[in-house]
Amino acid sequence: MSLLATASMWIIPCLILVVLTIATAKRLPTYELFVDGGKEGIGLAISILPFLLGMLVSIAILRASGALDAIIGLITPFLSFIGMPADIVPLALVRPISGTAALGMTTELIATHGPDSFIGRLASVLQGSTDTTFYVLTVYFGAVGIRKMGDALKVGLLADVIGIMASIIVVTIIFGA
Amino acid sequence: MNYIWAIMAIGGIIYAMINGTMDEVNKAIFKSADDAVVLAISLISVMVFWLGITKIAEAAGLLKGLVRLAKPFIARLFPDIPKDHPAMGYILSNLTANFFGLGNAATPMGIKAMEEMKKLSGSPKASRSMITFLAINTSSLTLIPTTVLAVRMKYDSQSPTEIVSATLLASIISFIGAILIDRLFYEIRRRKERHL
Numbered sequence: 001m002s003l004l005a006t007a008s009m010w011i012i013p014c015l016i017l018v019v020l021t022i023a024t025a026k027r028l029p030t031y032e033l034f035v036d037g038g039k040e041g042i043g044l045a046i047s048i049l050p051f052l053l054g055m056l057v058s059i060a061i062l063r064a065s066g067a068l069d070a071i072i073g074l075i076t077p078f079l080s081f082i083g084m085p086a087d088i089v090p091l092a093l094v095r096p097i098s099g100t101a102a103l104g105m106t107t108e109l110i111a112t113h114g115p116d117s118f119i120g121r122l123a124s125v126l127q128g129s130t131d132t133t134f135y136v137l138t139v140y141f142g143a144v145g146i147r148k149m150g151d152a153l154k155v156g157l158l159a160d161v162i163g164i165m166a167s168i169i170v171v172t173i174i175f176g177a
Numbered sequence: 178m179n180y181i182w183a184i185m186a187i188g189g190i191i192y193a194m195i196n197g198t199m200d201e202v203n204k205a206i207f208k209s210a211d212d213a214v215v216l217a218i219s220l221i222s223v224m225v226f227w228l229g230i231t232k233i234a235e236a237a238g239l240l241k242g243l244v245r246l247a248k249p250f251i252a253r254l255f256p257d258i259p260k261d262h263p264a265m266g267y268i269l270s271n272l273t274a275n276f277f278g279l280g281n282a283a284t285p286m287g288i289k290a291m292e293e294m295k296k297l298s299g300s301p302k303a304s305r306s307m308i309t310f311l312a313i314n315t316s317s318l319t320l321i322p323t324t325v326l327a328v329r330m331k332y333d334s335q336s337p338t339e340i341v342s343a344t345l346l347a348s349i350i351s352f353i354g355a356i357l358i359d360r361l362f363y364e365i366r367r368r369k370e371r372h373l
Contacts, residue, residue: 007321011277019230023237030233037232041224044288045217053213057206058182061189064205065198068189096315100212107328115334124329124340128322129348133315137178140311141303143288144295148302149178151362155308156315158358163316163351170347 044143051142055134059098068094084168087119091126096160099132122171130163223281224288231270231286240266243273254313254356257297257306264293268310275314278321287314309359316355318348 023030062068072090080086091105109123133156141149193202234240244251244265251269258264267290274283290310298304303311322344329337 011321012279012282016230019234019237019239022239023233026237028233028236033233033236034229036229037235038225038229041226041228041285042221044228044285045220045224048220049214049217052217053210054182056209056213056216058185058189060205060209060212061193061202062185063189064201065189065193066196066201067192070192103324103328106325110328110332115329115332115337116339120329120332120334121340121343124322124325125343125347128319128325128340128344129317129351131315131317136311136315139284140287140291140314141307144291146291146295146301146303146307150303150308151359151366152303152308152311153178153181155312155355155359155362159312159316159351159355162354162358163347166347166350166354167343170343170350174343174346 048139048142051138055138059134063098063101068097085119085122087113088122088126088168091123092164095126095130095164096133096157099135102127102132118171118175121175122167125171126164126167129167130160133157133160220284224285227282227285228289230282231267231289234270235263235266240270243269255306255309257304258294262293262297264290264297264306267293272313272318276318276320278319278323280323283314305363308362309356312355312359313352316348316351318352320345 020030023033069090072093075093076086076089079089079092084092087109091102091109094105095102106123106127110120113119113123115121115124133153137149137152137156141147141152189202193199231240240263244261247269248260251265252258252260255265255268258268267286271283271286271290274280274286287310291307294304294306294310297306321341325340325344326337329340
């Protein structure tokens with residue numbers, strides 16, 4: 001177990017410890033505050049449900065029909081032509097749309113190519129350095145009832161493109177192809 | 178968003194008609210609806226827990242302390258938000274949680290940040306700060322990519338954490354990229370409005 005892996009396990013309990021210690025030292029009604037703040041969470045989670053359900057169903061239809069794979073199949077030759085490793089293209093395309101699908105692909109890439117291979121490392125970095133843009137937008141805008149997203153989707157997706165390119169370049173430089 | 182949402186479903190269904198995958202689509206509709214409910218329910222536990230802790234941290238003045246630390250940086254990113262506004266505290270705790278790989282703590286705090294930003298703008302349209310906030314969020318600045326580390330350990334990596342520095346570097350680049358793209362789109366919007 002490395003230092004970082006241990007750190008990731010200690011971090012939440014330690015955070016709770018710090019917050020509670022300071023609050024208690026300040027003689028705050030910690031338990032009441034906790035319950036008070038927590039109450040909001042129930043309503044928020046439920047209010048996100050329709051947004052989440054709508055988005056997940058639409059994405060599921062696209063995936064289950066095979067249309068998503070077909071689109072990926074069409075784009076892959078083009079992207080690998082401009083220098084993107086072919087194995088990684090489907091993951092890069094799915095990452096902003098579906099978090100579960102992307103994690104599934106990352107796991108599969110790591111399983112087949114090995115975690116310490118170029119593809120395995122690249123999949124790891126790509127998975128870790130980008131987020132599911134669709135999910136983030138759905139949840140955050142849904143929770144507060146924003147209907148006009150403005151440029152948010154465009155900006156988010158372009159940021160993903162940069163993240164994907166950055167992952168490929170950084171992994172190539174640090175670990176070699 | 179309406180278009181994208183509808184096109185994903187319409188495209189999928191038409192594709193299924195042509196390629197005979199209607200059976201899969203039919204199953205997927207209800208399977209994913211179930212998944213969404215499970216996901217939302219599991220969000221309840223995360224939301225209640227973290228919003229509870231956040232409330233204590235807020236009352237203890239810890240969020241304010243966090244804001245004071247990062248003020249010069251964060252005020253520049255969100256020029257529309259008054260410096261002492263509670264939105265700043267939530268935005269920072271969301272970014273901090275993301276940075277340490279606490280994805281499930283980041284979501285409730287991010288939603289609180291959005292609520293505060295909505296109070297500021299008072300409109301159903303996404304405000305400038307919201308777009309900036311989401312751009313930063315989707316680029317996910319991470320020190321500890323928890324999920325990936327778990328997968329790498331599961332498949333016996335010689336060094337599960339060797340990708341940490343690469344991930345951090347890649348996410349810093351996409352973080353900066355997101356901010357620049359966001360600024361660019363903001364400038365384009367402003368120009369357009371001026372011409373109207």
